[in-house]
Each structure stands twice: as C-alpha cells, then as structure tokens.
Amino acid sequence: xxxxxxxxxxxxxxxxxxxxxxxxxxxxxxxxxxxxxxxxxxxxxxxxxxxxxxxxxxxxxxxxxxxxxxxxxxxxxxxxxxxxxxxxxxxxxxxxxxxxxxxxxxxxxxxxxxxxxxx
Numbered sequence: 001x002x003x004x005x006x007x008x009x010x011x012x013x014x015x016x017x018x019x020x021x022x023x024x025x026x027x028x029x030x031x032x033x034x035x036x037x038x039x040x041x042x043x044x045x046x047x048x049x050x051x052x053x054x055x056x057x058x059x060x061x062x063x064x065x066x067x068x069x070x071x072x073x074x075x076x077x078x079x080x081x082x083x084x085x086x087x088x089x090x091x092x093x094x095x096x097x098x099x100x101x102x103x104x105x106x107x108x109x110x111x112x113x114x115x116x117x118x119x
Contacts, residue, residue, distance in 0.1 A: 052073070053060045059073040 061071045061073050063071050
C-alpha cells in the first residue's frame, strides 16, 4: 500500500512542471525595461491650449500663478445683469397684465353703461 501511494506521489511530482524554477515573464520585462536607458527630454514645447473652455456658466482659463493647475472664471457681472433683467421683465409683465385688466374692466363698465342708456 505504501508503495502504491509513494508511486503515485512520485509520478505526480515528475509529471508536474517545476513552477518555482521557471522565470516569471513580468519580472523579465521589468529587467529589460530597467536595462534600457530612458529617453531624456531636452525641452518641453508649450502645448497650444484650447482654453478658455466653457462649462455652463464657468469658464476655464489659463493659470497665471505658479502652482495653479486650472483657473475658473465666473462672470459675476453677467449673472447680476441677468438677475436684474429678469426682475425688471417680471415687473413689466405684472404691470402690463394689471393694465390689461383695468382696460377690460373699463370696457365692460362702458358697455354696461351704453346698454343701460339704450333701454
């Protein structure tokens, strides 16, 4: 019985590849990558930027100070003027609606007065 078990174990070990002795392909690629010198960048040409770019009411503009990655511009004047215009337009519409109601009431009163005179 021991011979049978030991024979199976020996056959399994002989048929299985020895994974510990095979070189790892990823380590090999890392070694090759480290052996090759990195290219040196002599100068960096300025990239033509597509800035300013609008995102809703915000505008991305080019950074002006050291350490800035991006600068966001918010059009405060335009936002304030939009608010003033919308308030003014609403006020105008309410005054116009009130004037129409007054004119309609005056016309109705005039028509009633005319119809009472004809009788």
